Amino acid sequence: MSGYTYMLRCADGSYYVGSTSNLDARMDQHGAGKGSAYTSKRMPVELVFVAEFDSVADAWAMERRIHGWSRAKKEALIRGDWNQLQKLARRGGGQATPD
Numbered sequence: 001m002s003g004y005t006y007m008l009r010c011a012d013g014s015y016y017v018g019s020t021s022n023l024d025a026r027m028d029q030h031g032a033g034k035g036s037a038y039t040s041k042r043m044p045v046e047l048v049f050v051a052e053f054d055s056v057a058d059a060w061a062m063e064r065r066i067h068g069w070s071r072a073k074k075e076a077l078i079r080g081d082w083n084q085l086q087k088l089a090r091r092g093g094g095q096a097t098p099d
Contacts, residue, residue: 001021001055001056002021002052002053002054002055002056002059003019003020003021003052003053003054003055003056003057003058003059003060004019004020004021004023004026004050004051004052004053004059005017005018005019005049005050005051005053005059005060005062005063005066006018006019006020006023006026006027006047006049006050006051007047007048007049007050007066007074007077007078008030008039008045008046008047008048009045009046009048010038010039010042010043010045011042011043011044011045012042014042015048015071015074016036016038016039016042016045017063017066017067017074018035018036018063019056019059019060019062019063020056020059021056021059023050027047030045031044031045048078049077049078070088072084072088073085073088073089076088
């Protein structure tokens with residue numbers, strides 16, 4: 001069974017990272033304010049990133065990994081800026097220095 005890791009941008013500008021086996025149903029829950037206590041207090045939310053994995057366990061592992069990332073690193077992932085993501089990873093997730 002495949003799984004998904006996803007990231008939502010909340011109305012207050014914060015990010016919520018989750019994983020699920022049914023992305024459509026989970027987005028419906030978040031949209032109705034019933035997805036999580038965190039997002040229900042920060043409505044509306046917008047899906048800004050999603051990745052599909054071979055299993056829910058792999059999706060959950062990626063969710064846990066992203067939780068530890070800095071805001072800058074999460075935003076590089078959202079943009080698909082792989083060069084910046086790599087720079088931030090080398091620096092421990094902090095701000096990258098200019099080239």
